[in-house]
Amino acid sequence: MDMKTIYAALNEVFRDVFDDDSIVVGPKTTANDIEDWDSLEHITLISAVEKRFKMKFKMGEISSMKNVGEMAQIIASRVK
Amino acid sequence: MKELEYPFDAEYIIKKRKSLRRSLLSKEGPRLKKRIAVLGGSTTNDIVVYLELFLLDQGIEPVFYQSEYGQYWQDAMFPGEELSSFAPDLVFIHTSNRNITAYPSVSSTPEEAQQLLEAEYSRFEQMWQKIAETYHCPIIQNNFELPFYRLMGNRDCYDHRGRTHFVTSLNERFYAYAREHEGFYINDLQFISSSYGLKAWSDPSYWNMYKYAMCVEAIPEFSFNLASIIKSLFGKNKKALALDLDNTLWGGVVGDDGVDGIQIGQETGVAQSYYEFQSYLKELKNLGVILTVCSKNDHENAIAGLQHPEGVLRPEDFIIIKANWENKDRNIVQTAAELNILPDAIVFADDNPAEREIVRAQVPGVAVPLMDSVEHYIIHLDRSGFFEVTNFSADDLKRNDMYKANAQRAAQQASFADYTDYLLSLDMKAVIDDFLPVYLQRITQLTNKSNQFNVTTRRYTTAEMEAVAASDDYIRLYGKLVDKFGDNGIVSVVIGHKNGTVLEMDLWLMSCRVLKRDMELAMLDTLVEKSRQQGIQTIRGYYYPTAKNHMVHDLYGRFGFAKVQEEEDGSTVWELSTEGYEAQNHVIAVSGNSEIG
Numbered sequence: 001m002d003m004k005t006i007y008a009a010l011n012e013v014f015r016d017v018f019d020d021d022s023i024v025v026g027p028k029t030t031a032n033d034i035e036d037w038d039s040l041e042h043i044t045l046i047s048a049v050e051k052r053f054k055m056k057f058k059m060g061e062i063s064s065m066k067n068v069g070e071m072a073q074i075i076a077s078r079v080k
Numbered sequence: 081m082k083e084l085e086y087p088f089d090a091e092y093i094i095k096k097r098k099s100l101r102r103s104l105l106s107k108e109g110p111r112l113k114k115r116i117a118v119l120g121g122s123t124t125n126d127i128v129v130y131l132e133l134f135l136l137d138q139g140i141e142p143v144f145y146q147s148e149y150g151q152y153w154q155d156a157m158f159p160g161e162e163l164s165s166f167a168p169d170l171v172f173i174h175t176s177n178r179n180i181t182a183y184p185s186v187s188s189t190p191e192e193a194q195q196l197l198e199a200e201y202s203r204f205e206q207m208w209q210k211i212a213e214t215y216h217c218p219i220i221q222n223n224f225e226l227p228f229y230r231l232m233g234n235r236d237c238y239d240h241r242g243r244t245h246f247v248t249s250l251n252e253r254f255y256a257y258a259r260e261h262e263g264f265y266i267n268d269l270q271f272i273s274s275s276y277g278l279k280a281w282s283d284p285s286y287w288n289m290y291k292y293a294m295c296v297e298a299i300p301e302f303s304f305n306l307a308s309i310i311k312s313l314f315g316k317n318k319k320a321l322a323l324d325l326d327n328t329l330w331g332g333v334v335g336d337d338g339v340d341g342i343q344i345g346q347e348t349g350v351a352q353s354y355y356e357f358q359s360y361l362k363e364l365k366n367l368g369v370i371l372t373v374c375s376k377n378d379h380e381n382a383i384a385g386l387q388h389p390e391g392v393l394r395p396e397d398f399i400i401i402k403a404n405w406e407n408k409d410r411n412i413v414q415t416a417a418e419l420n421i422l423p424d425a426i427v428f429a430d431d432n433p434a435e436r437e438i439v440r441a442q443v444p445g446v447a448v449p450l451m452d453s454v455e456h457y458i459i460h461l462d463r464s465g466f467f468e469v470t471n472f473s474a475d476d477l478k479r480n481d482m483y484k485a486n487a488q489r490a491a492q493q494a495s496f497a498d499y500t501d502y503l504l505s506l507d508m509k510a511v512i513d514d515f516l517p518v519y520l521q522r523i524t525q526l527t528n529k530s531n532q533f534n535v536t537t538r539r540y541t542t543a544e545m546e547a548v549a550a551s552d553d554y555i556r557l558y559g560k561l562v563d564k565f566g567d568n569g570i571v572s573v574v575i576g577h578k579n580g581t582v583l584e585m586d587l588w589l590m591s592c593r594v595l596k597r598d599m600e601l602a603m604l605d606t607l608v609e610k611s612r613q614q615g616i617q618t619i620r621g622y623y624y625p626t627a628k629n630h631m632v633h634d635l636y637g638r639f640g641f642a643k644v645q646e647e648e649d650g651s652t653v654w655e656l657s658t659e660g661y662e663a664q665n666h667v668i669a670v671s672g673n674s675e676i677g
Contacts, residue, residue, distance in 0.1 A: 019099050040126070044126070048095045051095075
């Protein structure tokens with residue numbers, strides 16, 4: 001799966017989870033950029049992303065991801 | 081909302097939770113507001129998010145209080161200002177095996193293990209008693225899911241040192257408490273986690289990262305199960321199940337295949353599946369669920385199918401059989417009218433998706449579960465929680481007999497020219513008097529499920545009703561009606577509180593199964609009599625309109641009360657002087673508590 005497809009799919013998931021159609025995510029997007037993105041919503045987001053790409057993050061990855069770019073890298077490395 | 085009905089897509093609900101909430105809240109129509117305190121031993125945020133969705137879908141609008149993380153016990157025992165002033169209608173204690181403080185160790189003796197069990201249990205019992213005393217409201221408590229690992233392997237389940245054994249024993253103690261205490265209910269976490277799959281459910285990363293007691297994907301299923309208890313407690317259970325016949329109760333089409341050609345019984349796997357489904361329905365009926373038929377068929381073919389020698393259900397198991405070529409939505413509306421229930425108390429089960437869609441679209445409120453293949457029928461109906469049993473009274477067991485007797489009365493009515501002659505022919509006898517302890521549960525249940533013949537629609541919890549029953553400030557009446565076709569049980573409840581020489585009516589309700597029998601007049605006669613005895617000069621009645629209680633908007637007017645006030649929203653206030661009142665019931669023989677058992 002190429003990065004363009006991954007970002008398109010991620011964007012869709014973000015819009016659903018935060019119920020905001022104006023969201024556009026890029027590699028540098030962090031929780032500070034999206035108003036509702038707090039630690040509780042993060043759990044929902046991770047679950048929705050995992051389901052969308054049919055993959056699981058490892059425990060260590062969830063706490064260490066710094067931005068959407070790192071999230072996309074992990075997805076790219078795990079999804080063919 | 082279809083997205084929130086069993087079997088739902090949890091993944092979808094998780095992703096769309098915000099927009100689902102938005103569209104539920106934008107729907108018109110009355111919603112029951114309820115205050116729910118959630119005392120958690122783990123994170124409760126998402127539990128509450130999905131619980132809210134499922135309750136909104138049932139017409140209940142919850143307001144939540146949530147403990148600080150893990151503070152369930154402290155909050156219950158030493159509530160802060162926020163919880164004290166919250167005044168919950170319901171307390172839910174969300175604990176899991178992560179909250180068990182001390183398990184036996186491999187060196188524990190049986191006595192030590194027993195002591196640990198006692199210690200763990202008494203911590204909970206103490207808390208339940210405190211909550212019951214403080215808030216006088218129903219309590220829902222999770223039991224414990226099984227531990228996700230077994231130190232001793234299979235031995236873990238019976239050895240006194242095993243965690244599996246410990247958890248199972250603790251659950252047994254919880255159940256014993258539940259059996260002995262009204263207003264206390266178990267949310268069966270053990271069943272739901274097993275059904276979901278314990279391994280996935282208990283994935284430890286969710287506890288270690290987020291302090292959730294289960295995996296995030298399982299939370300909708302958990303909250304759905306919890307919502308079933310809550311909606312049942314607040315009177316939102318279904319009452320009747322309207323069933324299609326061909327490919328729903330048996331395989332094949334009786335009109336085409338003939339009675340000998342339909343699949344029911346022990347011959348094939350498919351036949352056995354229908355047999356099992358019919359057996360399940362028979363048990364539901366014995367539990368008090370009303371069964372009816374709603375089928376496009378010639379009536380005689382329908383009856384022939386139901387008389388199939390290998391079948392479980394018989395024609396007489398159904399209160400109403402609508403087997404005709406009329407549209408199903410019309411048949412459902414008529415069924416509701418004949419049973420004197422609202423369409424939203426009906427579940428319609430049909431294998432044909434087109435029929436399901438028509439009924440869903442034409443009769444709002446009717447529950448229409450997915451009946452896609454016979455091997456799913458039981459699980460889809462069962463898990464939907466339509467008939468969740470929270471309070472179980474003897475009347476529930478007899479309900480089908482009562483509705484059957486009603487059908488007989490209707491037949492008899494047709495043979496009388498004069499309605500009073502008909503009423504007299506029923507040979508009605510009523511007991512009308514102050515509440516008896518043995519009836520409190522049924523009385524409370526009635527206040528929570530009567531919607532139509534109910535002037536104030538005031539709901540009472542068990543604890544509130546106990547308080548009313550124990551106080552001298554009230555005049556209370558229950559009414560029980562028997563006639564020659566059967567015992568209708570307790571059908572009417574009237575409560576008023578004394579305010580000097582005025583009796584202010586808090587509640588006047590009656591079960592719709594005894595409409596037009598003059599039972600309300602008999603209740604009024606006794607109320608006036610008791611009021612006079614206690615020095616009451618005026619009885620003041622209130623009517624508060626809801627979407628469902630129009631039939632009683634003029635009840636007090638028909639009684640002879642004078643309207644003294646009318647609000648813009650349709651609420652009215654009425655008064656009757658007890659002096660000079662003359663009895664209005666002439667068809668029911670009334671007696672009091674002293675004349676029963």
